[in-house]
Amino acid sequence: MTDTLPTFDDVRAAAERLSGRIVQTPLLRHRLLDEIAGATVLVKPEPLQRTGSFKLRGATNAALLLDAEARRGGIVTHSSGNHGQACAAAAHMLGMKATIAMPTDAPAIKVAATRRWGAEIVPYDRHGVDRDALAASLAAERGATVIPPFDHPHVIAGQGTVALELIEDAGALGLVPDAVAVCTGGGGLIAGCVLALEALAPKAEVWAVEPEGWDDTKRSLEAGRRLPNSVTGSPLCDALLAKQPGALTFAINHRHLAGGVVVTEAEVLRAMRFAFEHLKIVVEPGGAVALAAVLAGRVAARGGVIGVVVSGGNVDPGVFARALAA
Incomplete structure (x- = not known):
């Protein structure tokens, strides 16, 4: 980024x-x-x-700007639902893998919708876990690129x-x-x-x-x-x-x-x-x-x-x- x-x-x-x-x-x-x-x-x-x-607008724009090597690694983000679902949909559209860290108190409808796009869901405690650090760790493990929810050009x-x-x-x-x-x-x-x-x-x-x-x-x-x-x-x-x-x-x-x-x-x-x-x-x-x-x-x-x-x-x-x- x-x-x-x-x-x-x-x-x-x-x-x-x-x-x-x-x-x-x-x-x-x-x-x-x-x-x-x-x-x-x-x-x-x-x-x-x-x-x-x-959220689909920003997630898709960011995903489209990844080069071929980055696309092979897939994308990672953290989200209570809408950005996660958007990243999952963008990844599905472009044939990439997506891993979404979602808080355990995220609305069930958002979790289910994100999973339907084929994303891997990693639950975390909203109040006890640094979500940025978690996303970075997941990306490092998978060779993926983090697309954050908002602070990205x-x-x-x-x-x-x-x-x-x-x-x-x-x-x-x-x-x-x-x-x-x-x-x-x-x-x-x-x-x-x-x-x-x-x-x-x-x-x-x-x-x-x-x-x-x-x-x-x-x-x-x-x-x-x-x-x-x-x-x-x-x-x-x-x-x-x-x-x-x-x-x-x-x-x-x-x-x-x-x-x-x-x-x-x-x-x-x-x-x-x-x-x-x-x-x-x-x-x-x-x-x-x-x-x-x-x-x-x-x-x-x-x-x-x-x-x-x-x-x-x-x-x-x-x-x-x-x-x-x-």
């Missing part, structure tokens, strides 16, 4: 590389959502992506295709985003989106949205340096439970983000229900936080245009039932 920051040109190249290998997800709108926000709201629904989340560039598509599809409607809300864990998705927005919609305010108790990006932006999470928040939004912002992702995000906002567990569950009832999509908790922020008025552009990245839909059935009952 290189520590060179990716650029907008890398996002453009990733889009070309990924053409035909991923779904170009549509934009969704709803009159009620516009009324609640007092704005034109454009929802980017990555639950409709193959594997059910945006090729992963970041691939995730940026989300915003690239959003901007281009909005433009086809004669619209330019005034604000964009993005679900944020380690920061790879929002960093990639920043690269696209800086180039194509530089006046748009970009907001990192995090669940209560896991607001490392918000606090880091305010402090001007990376700060870790205290691991005291709810595990509901399992897709966003990063230890701290990535070094590469924060280097990109701190220069452009308008700030960070936090949503409560109740607001996340309400957003999941709203998405199901009105947008007709199934959204996991971590994928719903940006929508929750717009519904709660924490990201606003009254009279303007708001882009909302709904990042994933791989939700445990019991958790989804809880959201519908909220």
Whole structure:
């Protein structure tokens, strides 16, 4: 891996590389959502992506850039589910082996989906094991390459295709985003989106949205340096439970983000229900936080245009039932 920051040109190249290998997800709108926000709201629904989340974009882009020798060794990563499933799918697509270290408390639906792509699953204790060290050890044993969940230039560039598509599809409607809300864990998705927005919609305010108790990006932006999470928040939004912002992702995000906002567990569950009832999509908790922020008025552009990245839909059935009952 290189520590060179990716650029907008890398996002453009990733889009070309990924053409035909991923779904170009549509934009969704709803009159009620516009009324609640007092704005034109454009929802980017990555639950409709193959594997059910945006993660397929970055994982596939990184895998495609491996040389022939690296492909023979296969890939390794650590993930609570979405990135692991994406790496497994990318490896399957390219005829490679994949080994995925997954925490023992990862949602069963995500573990099963990852295994279905033919990946080897290595369980670990989220609270007692250094996942980066574990991934490095597994890669060394197998002669494989680690594709980390967010702090990698090729992963970041691939995730940026989300915003690239959003901007281009909005433009086809004669619209330019005034604000964009993005679900944020380690920061790879929002960093990639920043690269696209800086180039194509530089006046748009970009907001990192995090669940209560896991607001490392918000606090880091305010402090001007990376700060870790205290691991005291709810595990509901399992897709966003990063230890701290990535070094590469924060280097990109701190220069452009308008700030960070936090949503409560109740607001996340309400957003999941709203998405199901009105947008007709199934959204996991971590994928719903940006929508929750717009519904709660924490990201606003009254009279303007708001882009909302709904990042994933791989939700445990019991958790989804809880959201519908909220």
